[in-house]
Amino acid sequence: MTSMSEAVTDKSGWDRELIAKYDVSGPRYTSYPTALQFNEEFTDAAYHQQAEKNLKNNIAPLSLYVHIPFCQNICYYCACNKVVTSDHAVSRQYLDHLSKEIELQSQLVDKHRAVTQLHFGGGTPTFLDGAELTELMHLLATHFHLIDSEQREYSIEIDPRTVTKDSLALLKGLGFNRLSLGVQDFDEQVQIAINRQQRFGLVQTLTDVARLHQFKSISYDLIYGLPYQTPDSLRQTMEKVVELLPDRIAFYNYAHLPERFKSQRAIDRHTLPDASQKLDMLEMASNYLTDAGYLHIGMDHFVWPEDDLAIAQQQGRLQRNFQGYSTCMAPDLIGLGVSAISALSESYSQNVRQLDNYYSLLNQGKLPIDRGVILEFDDKLRRSVISQLICNLELNTRNFEKQFSIIFSEYFAKELKALKSLEVDGLIHWQDDRLCVAERGRMMLRNICMVFDKYLQAGPTSNYSKVL
Numbered sequence: 508m509t510s511m512s513e514a515v516t517d518k519s520g521w522d523r524e525l526i527a528k529y530d531v532s533g534p535r536y537t538s539y540p541t542a543l544q545f546n547e548e549f550t551d552a553a554y555h556q557q558a559e560k561n562l563k564n565n566i567a568p569l570s571l572y573v574h575i576p577f578c579q580n581i582c583y584y585c586a587c588n589k590v591v592t593s594d595h596a597v598s599r600q601y602l603d604h605l606s607k608e609i610e611l612q613s614q615l616v617d618k619h620r621a622v623t624q625l626h627f628g629g630g631t632p633t634f635l636d637g638a639e640l641t642e643l644m645h646l647l648a649t650h651f652h653l654i655d656s657e658q659r660e661y662s663i664e665i666d667p668r669t670v671t672k673d674s675l676a677l678l679k680g681l682g683f684n685r686l687s688l689g690v691q692d693f694d695e696q697v698q699i700a701i702n703r704q705q706r707f708g709l710v711q712t713l714t715d716v717a718r719l720h721q722f723k724s725i726s727y728d729l730i731y732g733l734p735y736q737t738p739d740s741l742r743q744t745m746e747k748v749v750e751l752l753p754d755r756i757a758f759y760n761y762a763h764l765p766e767r768f769k770s771q772r773a774i775d776r777h778t779l780p781d782a783s784q785k786l787d788m789l790e791m792a793s794n795y796l797t798d799a800g801y802l803h804i805g806m807d808h809f810v811w812p813e814d815d816l817a818i819a820q821q822q823g824r825l826q827r828n829f830q831g832y833s834t835c836m837a838p839d840l841i842g843l844g845v846s847a848i849s850a851l852s853e854s855y856s857q858n859v860r861q862l863d864n865y866y867s868l869l870n871q872g873k874l875p876i877d878r879g880v881i882l883e884f885d886d887k888l889r890r891s892v893i894s895q896l897i898c899n900l901e902l903n904t905r906n907f908e909k910q911f912s913i914i915f916s917e918y919f920a921k922e923l924k925a926l927k928s929l930e931v932d933g934l935i936h937w938q939d940d941r942l943c944v945a946e947r948g949r950m951m952l953r954n955i956c957m958v959f960d961k962y963l964q965a966g967p968t969s970n971y972s973k974v975l
């Protein structure tokens with residue numbers, strides 16, 4: 508083993524050996540167990556059982572996720588479940604079936620459960636026009652208990668190329684209070700290489716208009732590791748980002764998996780930065796954003812100190828789900844739409860991923876469940892460890908023992924042994940009974956969480972993207 512103190516390091520403090528050690532494939536932990544563990548034994552009957560147990564006779568808050576799969580154009584880096592089409596007539600058929608699913612799902616839920624969190628994702632939710640978005644919100648409001656409290660998190664992903672100033676006003680009027688803009692990179696050469704050209708001025712105007720309409724938070728999605736990106740080009744993008752000062756920044760690592768995602772085959776792999784260059788970019792961007800005043804709250808996310816996410820982290824109540832970090836995640840999340848994932852208290856399940864299947868099952872009056880997993884006690888334990896490390900950047904093992912009635916050092920003896928190497932490399936440290944993520948470890952959170960992942964202990968991780 509090479510410790511940091513022994514290694515010949517570059518200016519970032521990372522040597523090639525250490526980069527290679529941590530540049531492994533691993534999950535992003537939007538759930539635990541991850542989607543790879545979902546299986547087809549979990550049918551719509553299993554979902555009904557889980558719903559009966561968790562969604563009925565329960566007045567806890569509720570989260571909703573709505574997936575709109577359509578996109579006008581293909582972005583070459585994309586790994587989402589989407590349907591690329593310029594035919595906007597497809598929305599009608601989709602909305603009609605979504606309406607059936609909303610009806611079926613709403614019958615399983617206690618009507619009093621307040622929807623504290625609502626997220627429209629895609630694809631491109633704003634592929635739907637104003638009238639269609641209005642119809643969809645009306646449908647949701649008819650079947651679920653939507654609220655207008657300031658505490659709600661109602662967010663929508665925006666492709667800046669598909670919205671106007673007027674559509675932002677409409678979104679505010681429909682009840683959305685948070686926007687997430689897909690920016691990715693402002694460099695023209697990078698934009699051409701990923702087939703996503705959008706001017707800085709466009710993002711600037713939309714940001715200004717969103718502020719005028721008093722959206723509670725504006726978030727930008729950025730990606731590093733894209734073709735032709737260099738630390739210099741990325742620095743210029745960061746300068747522009749900081750000029751616009753979004754409340755939140757999600758800074759994702761591009762995972763090049765052309766064998767799995769067909770559109771990525773349009774990207775010349777020779778134009779991609781390697782793991783060492785990506786680490787330079789990550790470190791540069793992280794320093795640039797923190798110098799500008801942002802807080803690195805953990806996995807891929809930077810937020811302004813006054814933002815609700817920063818405050819929630821300070822108060823130890825930050826949470827994370829499929830849409831990223833959250834302050835008001837409910838115990839149950841219902842996913843609506845093709846490929847959407849539901850997370851009830853004791854299970855995860857995913858809808859079918861093909862539109863034809865989605866339509867066909869709903870036409871038969873069935874929920875379009877494809878697969879899922881029921882959580883065992885061990886899954887709940889490990890989910891809690893991983894969630895606390897990602898959200899709070901520490902784990903109080905004493906409190907954990909009380910919560911789950913286990914002896915931490917015995918239950919996780921193997922994991923504690925594995926953590927020693929990460930401690931030597933400066934990713935974690937111990938403060939009495941608290942396992943703490945060190946500053947350097949924030950960039951390697953996935954590696955730290957992977958130590959506690961039982962399913963990785965059982966087999967190879969090549970189905971996941973690389974950490975760097």
Ligand code: SF4
Nearest residue numbers: 578581582585587630
């Ligand atoms: S990145 Fe977003 S907008 Fe681009 S193709 Fe994928 S889902 Fe559609």
